Amino acid sequence: xxxxxxxxxxxxxxxxxxxxxxxxxxxxxxxxxxxxxxxxxxxxxxxxxxxxxxxxxxxxxxxxxxxxxxxxxxxxxxxxxxxxxxxxxxxxxxxxxxxxxxxxxxxxxxxxxxxxxxxxxxxxxxxxxxxxxxxxxxxxxxxxxxxxxxxxxxxxxxxx
Amino acid sequence: xxxxxxxxxxxxxxxxxxxxxxxxxxxxxxxxxxxxxxxxxxxxxxxxxxxxxxxxxxxxxxxxxxxxxxxxxxxxxxxxxxxxxxxxxxxxxxxxxxxxxxxxxxxxxxxxxxxxxxxxxxxxxxxxxxxxxxxxxxxxxxxxxxxxxxxxxxxxxxxxxxxxxxxxxxxxxxxxxxxxxxxxxxxxxxxxxxxxxxxxxxxxxxxxxxxxxxxxxxxxxxxxxxxxxxxxxxxxxxxxxxxxxxxxxxxxxxxxxxxxxxxxxxxxxxxxxxxxxxxxxxxxxxxxxxxxxxxxxxxxxxxxxxxxxxxxxxxxxxxxxxxxxxxxxxxxxxxxxxxxxxxxxxxxxxxxxxxxxxxxxxxxxxxxxxxxxxxxxxxxxxxxxxxxxxxxxxxxxxxxxxxxxxxxxxxxxxxxxxxxxxxxxxxxxxxxxxxxxxxxxxxxxxxxxxxxxxxxxxxxxxxxxxxxxxxxxxxxxxxxxxxxxxxxxxxxxxxxxxx
Numbered sequence: 001x002x003x004x005x006x007x008x009x010x011x012x013x014x015x016x017x018x019x020x021x022x023x024x025x026x027x028x029x030x031x032x033x034x035x036x037x038x039x040x041x042x043x044x045x046x047x048x049x050x051x052x053x054x055x056x057x058x059x060x061x062x063x064x065x066x067x068x069x070x071x072x073x074x075x076x077x078x079x080x081x082x083x084x085x086x087x088x089x090x091x092x093x094x095x096x097x098x099x100x101x102x103x104x105x106x107x108x109x110x111x112x113x114x115x116x117x118x119x120x121x122x123x124x125x126x127x128x129x130x131x132x133x134x135x136x137x138x139x140x141x142x143x144x145x146x147x148x149x150x151x152x153x154x155x156x157x158x159x160x
Numbered sequence: 161x162x163x164x165x166x167x168x169x170x171x172x173x174x175x176x177x178x179x180x181x182x183x184x185x186x187x188x189x190x191x192x193x194x195x196x197x198x199x200x201x202x203x204x205x206x207x208x209x210x211x212x213x214x215x216x217x218x219x220x221x222x223x224x225x226x227x228x229x230x231x232x233x234x235x236x237x238x239x240x241x242x243x244x245x246x247x248x249x250x251x252x253x254x255x256x257x258x259x260x261x262x263x264x265x266x267x268x269x270x271x272x273x274x275x276x277x278x279x280x281x282x283x284x285x286x287x288x289x290x291x292x293x294x295x296x297x298x299x300x301x302x303x304x305x306x307x308x309x310x311x312x313x314x315x316x317x318x319x320x321x322x323x324x325x326x327x328x329x330x331x332x333x334x335x336x337x338x339x340x341x342x343x344x345x346x347x348x349x350x351x352x353x354x355x356x357x358x359x360x361x362x363x364x365x366x367x368x369x370x371x372x373x374x375x376x377x378x379x380x381x382x383x384x385x386x387x388x389x390x391x392x393x394x395x396x397x398x399x400x401x402x403x404x405x406x407x408x409x410x411x412x413x414x415x416x417x418x419x420x421x422x423x424x425x426x427x428x429x430x431x432x433x434x435x436x437x438x439x440x441x442x443x444x445x446x447x448x449x450x451x452x453x454x455x456x457x458x459x460x461x462x463x464x465x466x467x468x469x470x471x472x473x474x475x476x477x478x479x480x481x482x483x484x485x486x487x488x489x490x491x492x493x494x495x496x497x498x499x500x501x502x503x504x505x506x507x508x509x510x511x512x513x514x515x516x517x518x519x520x521x522x523x524x525x526x527x528x529x530x531x532x533x534x535x536x537x538x539x540x541x542x543x544x545x546x547x548x549x550x551x552x553x554x555x556x557x558x559x560x561x562x563x564x565x566x567x568x569x570x571x572x573x574x575x576x577x578x579x580x581x582x583x584x585x586x587x588x589x590x591x592x593x594x595x596x597x598x599x600x601x602x603x604x605x606x607x608x609x610x611x612x613x614x615x616x617x618x619x620x621x622x623x624x625x626x627x628x629x630x631x632x633x634x635x636x637x638x639x640x641x642x643x644x645x646x647x648x649x650x651x652x653x654x655x656x657x658x659x
Contacts, residue, residue, distance in 0.1 A: 005590070008586065008589070008590060009590060012586055012587075012590055012592075016331055016335065019335060019338065020334070020338075022353070022355075023338045023341075023353060026352065026353035026354075026355060027352070027353070030350055030352060034620055037347070037348075037616070038347075038612045038613075038615040038616040038620065039611070039612050039615055040348065041345040041347065041348045041350045041352055042352070043612075044337075044341060044608045044611070044612075045338060045341040045352060045353060048334055048337050048338055048341070049338065051334055052331065052334040052335065052338065055327055055330050055331045055334060056331060058327055059327050059328065059331060062325075062327065073589060073590075074384065074589070078384040078385070078386075079384075081383050081384050081386055082380045082383055082384045082585070084383075085379070085380060085383045085553060085554075085557070086380060086581075086582075088554075089376075089557050089561075089578065090578065092557075092558075092561065093561060093574055093575065093578050096561075096565075096571060096574065097571045101561075101562060101565065105558050105562075108554065108558065109551075109554055109555070109558065112550060112551065112553075112554035113550070113551050113554075116550035116554075117548050117550035117551045118550075119551070127551060131555065131558065135558075135562065139562070139566070143211045143214075144214070145210060145211060145566050145569075146569065147562060147565060147566070148565060148571065
């Protein structure tokens with residue numbers, strides 16, 4: 001186990017506290033009190049943020065006291081499996097605004113089918129291209145919802 | 161008999177070839193997302209929502225609700241054949257459904273599940289039909305303090321009824337409320353919690369949150385477990401369906417009891433998941449065949465399925481009449497309603513009579529369509545799961561990301577969805593419930609507005625929340641539920657030390 005459940009419980013409680021803290025800090029930039037028009041814009045988030053900080057402190061204590069170190073959150077092998085999915089997905093998302101969603105999707109699917117699916121080149125290419133074509137027909141043509149475009153679509157004259 | 165008249169006009173609205181085609185399409189898409197891991201009803205409806213912005217609201221809601229019914233059916237299919245619940249609410253179906261399938265009774269298990277589910281859903285719609293006007297009329301007497309009290313009751317009942325750890329439920333609720341507050345303040349127009357970031361001005365889309373939390377997060381958990389689908393074959397034959405149908409009266413008591421539990425849990429925001437577990441537990445407790453539960457007892461399939469669908473259907477009633485969704489999927493649909501320019505709540509019944517009753521009428525038809533379609537197509541859909549996950553997984557990811565992009569055509573929503581994916585992965589593994597977060601994101605602004613309007617009415621005195629019997633009762637119920645949940649949790653903390 002490279003991540004224990006206990007450490008993740010503690011880290012999550014801390015992250016929630018940080019979020020609560022951000023809510024408090026953000027609200028303090030506004031007025032958190034009363035005016036003639038009732039509670040002002042910071043009133044609600046300020047108090048919710050304080051409450052969230054309290055709850056996360058309780059969660060932290062609860063995890064520290066009652067969660068034993070023995071149970072795992074994820075083993076090395078499990079983490080590697082999640083990352084083998086998450087890593088390429090992150091790259092896909094980062095590439096989308098630059099090369100457009102179709103090209104990025106095609107490369108992503110080609111990679112996943114080749115590397116994780118053990119597909120042959122022709123089959124992997126077929127999966128990637130068919131998906132892109134279906135996406136194009138469903139979104140751009142059928143529902144008329146435009147997706148992110150890049151230089152390839154511009155070159156094909158499709159980015160209008 | 162205004163209900164009958166309203167329902168008849170509803171049928172006139174809903175009954176057209178276009179709407180029937182939408183129902184069939186919605187149900188099929190629903191079965192698909194229900195069968196696929198990582199895609200469930202809340203997520204499926206969210207992905208479809210941006211495509212409905214240009215449709216007339218009645219057509220749009222028929223498509224989305226049909227998808228919901230289809231997803232409920234699809235979720236139970238994977239529970240039975242693969243021992244993998246497609247939806248959280250079909251977890252209880254695995255207890256007896258999968259053993260039945262292993263013993264070679266897969267077709268009977270599926271038929272039992274679908275028929276019980278169909279029964280639960282139909283009774284759910286009848287209950288909705290009968291009490292919809294009643295609840296809407298009652299809610300017409302509500303003013304801001306009452307609305308705030310109802311929202312508070314919803315939040316508190318999530319904390320007390322969700323099982324698990326109330327503190328974690330409370331935390332996700334508060335996070336949801338915090339996320340809802342981001343962006344322009346609805347009263348003063350000031351920017352809140354944006355920290356000067358331009359993309360945050362329009363707020364954080366709850367649709368991106370649902371896609372990330374339910375879709376990407378779920379998928380990361382699935383990949384991590386190195387999922388292999390060791391499914392069982394199912395050949396549906398109409399003869400099995402018919403014999404199962406003839407055997408259903410044997411389970412009449414369980415069927416009725418589970419449906420009642422389901423309707424109750426759907427209307428009060430306990431939700432389908434709690435309903436199916438509770439119904440299974442009670443069925444086991446009172447059954448004469450108690451010893452067979454967990455080993456492939458049909459009654460153990462009837463109970464969670466009838467309750468699950470009755471709850472799923474009746475969860476739409478509080479969403480329409482009070483603006484308080486009874487399940488995560490209902491919360492997404494309510495968000496859709498607001499995007500189409502309809503305000504959920506009692507006035508919807510007055511101003512958009514056709515819409516409300518068209519939807520209710522469509523629920524009768526769509527559930528019948530769903531039972532028939534699911535029986536006819538299930539071998540086809542379960543064969544999808546035999547395709548390698550290494551290709552289905554990435555395809556689902558692509559659909560989720562593109563779905564996030566279509567919300568408003570901004571990359572920011574895609575980044576959000578991916579970020580929420582990590583949050584969903586961690587929350588799922590640490591048993592933080594996700595439904596309260598979604599509910600809070602949808603209800604956040606409305607509950608805050610109600611609170612601020614109430615405070616304006618009372619000049620800042622909290623006593624307005626106990627000013628009359630109605631609001632006082634709802635407030636007290638909310639506070640009691642919350643107190644009870646937290647106190648009982650403290651007792652659990654103390655118990656191990658004494659033992």
